[in-house]
Amino acid sequence: MSHAPMPDAERLAEPMRSRWSPSVFDARHVIGDADVETLLTAAVWAPSAGNSQPWRFVVAPRGSAAHTAFVPHLSRGNSGWVPRASLVLVAGCEVVDVKDADTARYDLGQAAAHVTLQAVAMGLHAHQFGGFDKDAAAVALGVPAHVRLMAGIAVGVRGDPAEVPERDREREHRERARRPLGEVAMGLGWQPWRP
């Protein structure tokens, strides 16, 4: 099983260096309200276009009414591992003006990254996921029409792989690989950037 930091990621500062997305959470760990508040505070201090702050979160700690309402809408692949996490933040963006919708999604991604990195700095892990029925979850949670759900963020501490089914254990064995910089970083004329 290969966790962070991977080669190349070793040069990064914490908490970017050690971030990775476990799929085995400790189903007995309970997250305190103060920690939830700190994670949300990290989200709101992300930057956004014109300080528009389009991010919204449904806060669903395991055992809460929001968690119970959300869980049935997980995809089959996510229905095993997500409910073991201590907390799910269901992340959406307010789309008031359709022309700002693309930027709102970009900004929501930034806020999700800040939550995820703050979690790592606190000794927690976060694993984001898109696999849930967004329309049905919005209805179940009472999310208004001008907020579009985009992703879930499962937060918790890592659990014992022996306690979960093979399928969820396997998920963590997937190779953590990235495209080489030459496919992602370009110079003028879309030629691979070379330092």
Add this chain to the structure above:
Amino acid sequence: MSHAPMPDAERLAEPMRSRWSPSVFDARHVIGDADVETLLTAAVWAPSAGNSQPWRFVVAPRGSAAHTAFVPHLSRGNSGWVPRASLVLVAGCEVVDVKDADTARYDLGQAAAHVTLQAVAMGLHAHQFGGFDKDAAAVALGVPAHVRLMAGIAVGVRGDPAEVPERDREREHRERARRPLGEVAMGLGWQPWRP
């Protein structure tokens, strides 16, 4: 002038705690290739849906051909402060399948957040901006049609406010404020979340 950490942001871990977006960069500072490579490495180690890694960056250090091609397309408000930064990363996302476009923008936002936070950890600052002519910049830079430009990330070290026009100096005086958590964090039925 109020910089980070603001009240509430004080509870965050570094580098989220100290991140802010200066508008006065030191026009004499030169960023080294190794630092550029580290920033890009932070971007590619961001998480993305199914590890799709839709982010693409045009790398434009001050003085490069890409920088010269990009700068004329800045909005009037950004034309003064952005070119003083040591580096501009012009960020876009690959949109192959239109149904994945929303997620690609969310994932690009995450990568931009990772770049920005890595910059802070390295003693640099990053200030993202959307104000440039995306279509014209794409043509000037040779960005292919399946990549949509979304934002610029200006990176550098903070400069002397006395060296810039009043308008750019003023930009940093804007109050750094955020919505209260009760407007952003909700429970079941879209009621403000209370810890």
